Amino acid sequence: MAQVSKKTIKIKGQLLDLSVPRVMGILNITPDSFYTESRMASINEVxxxxxSMQNDGATFIDIGGYSTRPGAAEISAEEEADRVLPVIEALNKNFPDLIISVDTFRSEVARQSVLSGAHVINDVAGGILDNNMFDTVASLGVPYILMHMRGTPQTMSKLTNYDFLVPQVLKELGQKLVNLRQKGVSDVIIDPGFGFAKTTAQNFELMNNLSEFHQLGCPLLVGISRKGMIYNTLGISAKEALTGTTVLNTISLQHGTSIIRVHDVKPAIEAVKLWMATSGVKEKIVI
Known part of the structure; x- marks a missing residue:
């Protein structure tokens, strides 16, 4: 049985219940994300x-304007903001019930995104690439997804040396969590960072020990959708990795994950419903 961590977060002025796992759909406003089917270039396409994601049951939509795949090209903060801000404004206008997350490690993009209507900051760098990020999150008063990573998207694949993987990742996240709490950030979601400064074997070690992360006392998010740990292990492409994604999402639910971040919402919702049916969890009303 997974340890129990916090199961509510304050979003849009209300409490969101996470005792029933939620699904976060990925919208990449980039030309070079690792999964080509997720790339979108126009507002209408987005x-x-x-x-479609809302109709399939997504609670969150995660907007990304900077690809963080290994070796991704760098772009300026201005270009990143130009990609995501119009999308955030359009989503708020057309889908007011959706919770909008912005996937950025830059505090200025995060600030502009929240002012444009985003509700959550999803920082893949966990504050290490922008010293102003934690203060910005505290001043904005929005939930923060704290992910574990080392280095940058360009260097992280070379920074996979750990003496003891799970304890070290926990320690690094825990230290940042203390810093966030001291600054007054009350709603933090933990993401162990699958694929970020971890080898395939290390990713599976994290998955096998996912329940350990509940000791941080925060809701847990898992993002393994169509990642290399799946397609490299199976000898397939990212386009063929939906079944593997669903299997690992189900395993993560068994470890007490509160949010699964995916490219394909409907299969993820089905996995949640089947997990609920087998676990005895009763569905509750969302905000």
């Missing part, structure tokens, strides 16, 4: 995908 709105169509968002509508």
């Amino acid at each position: 709105m169509d995908r968002a509508e």
Whole structure:
């Protein structure tokens, strides 16, 4: 049985119940994300995908304007903001019930995104790439997804040396969590960072020990959708990795994960419903 961690977060002025796992749909406003099917170039295309995700049951939509795949090209903060801000504004106008997360490690992009209507900051760098991020999150008063990573998207694949993987990742996240709490950030979601400064074997070690992360006392998010740990292990492509994604999402639910971040919302919702049916969890009303 997974240890129990916090199961509510304050979003849009209300408490969101996470005792029933939620699904976060990925919308990449980039030309070079690792999964080509997730790349979108126009507002109309993004709105169509968002509508489909909402209809399929997504609670969150995660907007990313900077690809963080290994070796991704760098872009300026201005270009990143130009990609995501119009999308955030359009989502708020057309889908007011969706919770909008912005996937950025830059505090200025995070600030502009929240002012444009985003509700959550999803920082893949966990504050290490922008010293102003934690203060910005505290001043904005929005939930913060704290992910574990080392280095940058360009260097992280070379920074996979750990003496003891799980304890070290826990320690590094725990230290940042203390810093966030001291600054007054009350709603933090933990993401162990699958694929970020971890080898395939280390990713599976994290998955096998996922329940350990509940000791941090925060809701847990898992993002393994179509990642290399799946397609490299199976000898397939990212396009063929949906079944593997669903299997690992189900395993993560068994470890007490509260949010699963995916490219494909409907299969994730089905996994949640089947997990609920087998675990005895009763569905509750969302905000």
